[in-house]
Amino acid sequence: MNELIKVTIKNDQQVVSARDLHSGLNLKTRFSKWVSQNFNEFVENTDFTSVTTVTVVNNGARKPIQDYAITVDMAKQLSMMSHTERGKQYRLYFIQLEAKWNDPSEIVKRGYGILMDENIHLRMENKKMQMPALLGSAVSGSKASVNVGTFAKVLRQKGIEIGQNRLFDWLRTNGYLISDGTRHNVPTQKSMELKIMEVRESVVTTNHGSKTRFTPLITGKGQQYFVSKFLQSFK
Template structure:
């Protein structure tokens, strides 16, 4: 995939992009400061959706910029209502899909675990790698979709598809029946999080979308539960 914008992956918890780079890629005619201030008025929160900072400009004078989450960047691209906005939004969707793939999630958790192992070795302490790996995933702020959880379970030797996993979660009281919402028990156990976004629509009232995602703790919990019970062996 061609790099439309430079993505910052230095933070293991989330990926971000420069607001100025996004402004340039969207070919916005309004100057950056006024444009970004207006975009922030669509319900985005400082420190959660974006972090502002000063960067050096070509003239040597500091200029305002911000690192914004890919979720925020997608919504901003959609708000432009231009062909360029559609192109940029599709680019971010693909970036996010790759970032949240089971392989990338596990790779990040393994990197965290390896760093922790190195630290512990310096302190002459011991910890089983598998337990450390599970702990790294559980403490991760990276949540994934239920369909991606199904892929992780498959990679651990239990074959199950996304649709059957949803059914199992409902039948076992983790998700409400006839719904995609986690039950109170699941939320208290911190197995899921619900991401809520308000999407502005031209000529229509804003639309609120809710997406259920599996937390790092939930990923470890469900993988272990399936390994213990061997449920879903016949499901591909």
């Protein structure tokens, strides 16, 4: 069946644009007058609803215009009321649409689709509700300090998609690590005062001599502190 007009689903009901139907029927009466002459035969919010669409004017600007989302049954009746050959063609098209829509196999298919959507939504809600508990249990009672990479792995195992590099970037952006200079990635004064981060110093010997390496660590208190920050995105 060739598509004569775009059909969308709204509140489990097939609807079409009144403007699209008016244009498709090749009516000479302007749209607003056609609406005032015919829509009083139907019930607003049952047979049709008022909507706003946009049209592109000559200068390329987008201008809002009045339109209506009308049911296929209403569109079928409006087509018949046009008393034109084009109207007969559209009426037959809408009759075929209704027949397909009400076919038992199509009803079962729609019902299955709704059920699948509800299951997906339920799983997402359950995951959202479980995530705070999962993250909280991952660090509850933790006393040992861990490096940023290890903490990123814990978060990732519990469903937070963040790697070591992204976590480093987040810590720098939010003022927990120094972002530049010779002390790059060293905990800031704020982190040290809050006792959520500490630094491990080690001496590394190379062919060019010895140098001190600073490794930022997240304390047990810090792990719980940062987890609470991530949990905010689940509220």
